[in-house]
Amino acid sequence: xxxxxxxxxxxxxxxxxxxxxxxxxxxxxxxxxxxxxxxxxxxxxxxxxxxxxxxxxxxxxxxxxxxxxxxxxxxxxxxxxxxxxxxxxxxxxxxxxxxxxxxxxxxxxxxxxxxxxxxxxxxxxxxxxxxxxxxxxxxxxxxxxxxxxxxxxxxxxxxxxxxxxxxxxxxxxxxxxxxxxxxxxxxxxxxxxxxxxxxxxxxxxxxxxxxxxxxxxxxxxxxxxxxxxxxxxxxxxxxxxxxxxxxxxxxxxxxxxxxxxxxxxxxxxxxxx
DNA sequence: AGCGTCACCCGGACGC
DNA sequence: TGCGTCCGGGTGACGC
Numbered sequence: 001x002x003x004x005x006x007x008x009x010x011x012x013x014x015x016x017x018x019x020x021x022x023x024x025x026x027x028x029x030x031x032x033x034x035x036x037x038x039x040x041x042x043x044x045x046x047x048x049x050x051x052x053x054x055x056x057x058x059x060x061x062x063x064x065x066x067x068x069x070x071x072x073x074x075x076x077x078x079x080x081x082x083x084x085x086x087x088x089x090x091x092x093x094x095x096x097x098x099x100x101x102x103x104x105x106x107x108x109x110x111x112x113x114x115x116x117x118x119x120x121x122x123x124x125x126x127x128x129x130x131x132x133x134x135x136x137x138x139x140x141x142x143x144x145x146x147x148x149x150x151x152x153x154x155x156x157x158x159x160x161x162x163x164x165x166x167x168x169x170x171x172x173x174x175x176x177x178x179x180x181x182x183x184x185x186x187x188x189x190x191x192x193x194x195x196x197x198x199x200x201x202x203x204x205x206x207x208x209x210x211x212x213x214x215x216x217x218x219x220x221x222x223x224x225x226x227x228x229x230x231x232x233x234x235x236x237x238x239x240x241x242x243x244x245x246x247x248x249x250x251x252x253x254x255x256x257x258x259x260x261x262x263x264x265x266x267x268x269x270x271x272x273x
Numbered sequence: 274a275g276c277g278t279c280a281c282c283c284g285g286a287c288g289c
Numbered sequence: 290t291g292c293g294t295c296c297g298g299g300t301g302a303c304g305c
Contacts, residue, residue, distance in 0.1 A: 003298095064298085164298085166298090166299080174298080259297085260298090261296080
């Protein structure tokens with residue numbers, strides 16, 4: 001499931017080029033959508049009309065959104081669980097689940113493949129409509145431990161759901177949250193407000209280290225979602241129930257926390273600490 | 274107000 | 290082969 005590193009890599013490929021072609025500077029000429037129920041998007045007719053002639057100026061990531069800044073407005077993609085976004089020449093056969101294709105003037109097209117159809121496309125005048133509610137970027141140079149401390153202070157809430165709350169911090173999903181908490185040696189059920197300065201420092205380092213490790217391995221390839229990365233081979237706890245903790249050998253445990261499967265080492269991440 | 278819980282969306286994977 | 294169940298990100302409804 002694309003989280004911050006996977007989304008970042010997809011955005012970079014579109015911005016900097018893939019198969020010798022990059023998105024910026026090109027213009028959409030036609031759209032093929034098999035997507036009758038888009039949330040936050042005009043009707044398919046309206047979309048086709050409004051996207052035609054729009055030129056891409058820049059591709060970037062914010063949280064888990066891929067943002068295409070256009071000469072007028074912006075096109076945003078949220079890949080949710082199983083989405084992928086890439087460029088293909090128009091003559092390339094249409095693969096299963098490629099529900100949306102945006103043709104460009106140069107004979108290439110932007111394809112949105114989504115097996116489970118959870119993903120979303122938004123064509124908006126102002127991207128802030130969607131991005132304004134997001135929390136800070138954990139990899140930003142000016143995101144310091146004291147900023148994390150401020151986010152967690154006073155919140156009587158478990159760490160794991162807090163870290164996955166996109167309005168608190170943008171970009172962490174189930175995988176990187178579990179990985180970060182293990183690196184920080186913190187139990188996912190610890191209350192945010194209970195962390196001391198040293199634990200905050202550890203968590204800050206751990207979040208950034210887990211995300212950077214994901215980026216270094218080109219992201220994690222899981223399920224039918226994003227492919228191409230190798231980070232899944234380096235998971236410490238995620239989907240490793242019963243396997244030995246890489247730090248101490250204790251079998252990894254799996255619990256369910258706010259409806260999400262949660263993996264941790266009971267020895268390295270004690271609940272009462 | 275802030276938080277937890279639940280249902281929903283969907284189709285692949287898996288167990289029986 | 291076929292049916293039921295689980296999974297999961299984000300949102301919105303609801304309740305405390």
